Amino acid sequence: MTALSLLRLIPKPAARIVSGQIILDGEDLVPKSDKEMREVRGRKISMILQDPQTSLNPVFTIGNQLREALGIHQAGDRKDMLRRAVDALKNVRVAAPERRLDDFPHQMSGGMKQRVIGAIAISCEPKVIIADEPTTALDVTIQLQYLRLLKDIQSETGLGIIFITHDFGIVARMCDRVAVMYAGRIVEFASVRDLFNKPQHPYTQTLMASVPQMEKTDRLYAIEGQPPALYALPVGCRFADRCQYARDICREQYPPQITTEEGHTADCWMLDPAWAETEPVRT
Numbered sequence: 001m002t003a004l005s006l007l008r009l010i011p012k013p014a015a016r017i018v019s020g021q022i023i024l025d026g027e028d029l030v031p032k033s034d035k036e037m038r039e040v041r042g043r044k045i046s047m048i049l050q051d052p053q054t055s056l057n058p059v060f061t062i063g064n065q066l067r068e069a070l071g072i073h074q075a076g077d078r079k080d081m082l083r084r085a086v087d088a089l090k091n092v093r094v095a096a097p098e099r100r101l102d103d104f105p106h107q108m109s110g111g112m113k114q115r116v117i118g119a120i121a122i123s124c125e126p127k128v129i130i131a132d133e134p135t136t137a138l139d140v141t142i143q144l145q146y147l148r149l150l151k152d153i154q155s156e157t158g159l160g161i162i163f164i165t166h167d168f169g170i171v172a173r174m175c176d177r178v179a180v181m182y183a184g185r186i187v188e189f190a191s192v193r194d195l196f197n198k199p200q201h202p203y204t205q206t207l208m209a210s211v212p213q214m215e216k217t218d219r220l221y222a223i224e225g226q227p228p229a230l231y232a233l234p235v236g237c238r239f240a241d242r243c244q245y246a247r248d249i250c251r252e253q254y255p256p257q258i259t260t261e262e263g264h265t266a267d268c269w270m271l272d273p274a275w276a277e278t279e280p281v282r283t
């Protein structure tokens with residue numbers, strides 16, 4: 001939902017952006033009209049979805065789908081579009097790109113289809129790519145190859161990547177800065193090094209504790225309880241009912257954003273000076 005919100009693609013009227021800004025190149029995307037957003041999508045912001053099986057149209061060739069994406073934002077004749085489509089496939093390391101243009105999605109492996117999705121995403125040279133769990137449908141070996149590819153594309157083009165994932169191994173490998181979200185809100189924000197070395201929010205700490213480790217043979221740690229329903233969010237901290245440190249103030253008021261170090265923030269009452277004056281919950 002966060003990724004769709006950035007592209008202003010959340011389903012209406014079921015969902016809507018109620019507050020905040022989406023700043024790109026000094027412009028706020030929230031008040032833009034649908035017509036203006038069509039100029040932004042693909043040209044300035046692109047998206048790589050997690051399932052390549054459903055991201056490509058099964059009845060059109062790869063070449064048709066690439067040329068369609070290019071034609072929305074770029075002018076040119078058929079020959080020019082064909083050349084750009086071949087270049088896009090070359091950029092994502094697809095072998096024999098000229099031949100692949102005539103292939104249908106079912107003639108490609110999952111990893112190859114995900115490369116094609118990447119080619120479509122970068123074909124119009126956007127400034128930002130939103131990668132929403134792009135390796136979920138790939139096996140481990142192909143995952144590593146695809147992550148290396150994204151890193152190479154980023155270093156070659158200078159584009160920014162917003163990487164959405166639940167895999168801390170991928171976070172450590174791919175990211176510079178991390179925003180940890182819970183029930184629709186960012187609860188902690190830090191550099192990768194700071195987050196792994198000194199997680200501040202209880203939710204981040206429990207996430208770290210639940211990551212399997214080779215040297216441990218104990219039962220895997222699990223966070224008890226369930227996230228709150230998004231249609232009935234609590235007024236206080238949204239993690240309070242699952243937090244072992246929660247006190248009354250956690251359920252009564254949403255915590256302030258506390259800066260623990262430069263560039264490292266967390267929304268937690270434990271980090272506030274007022275915490276020492278509160279009473280622990282007695283059970």
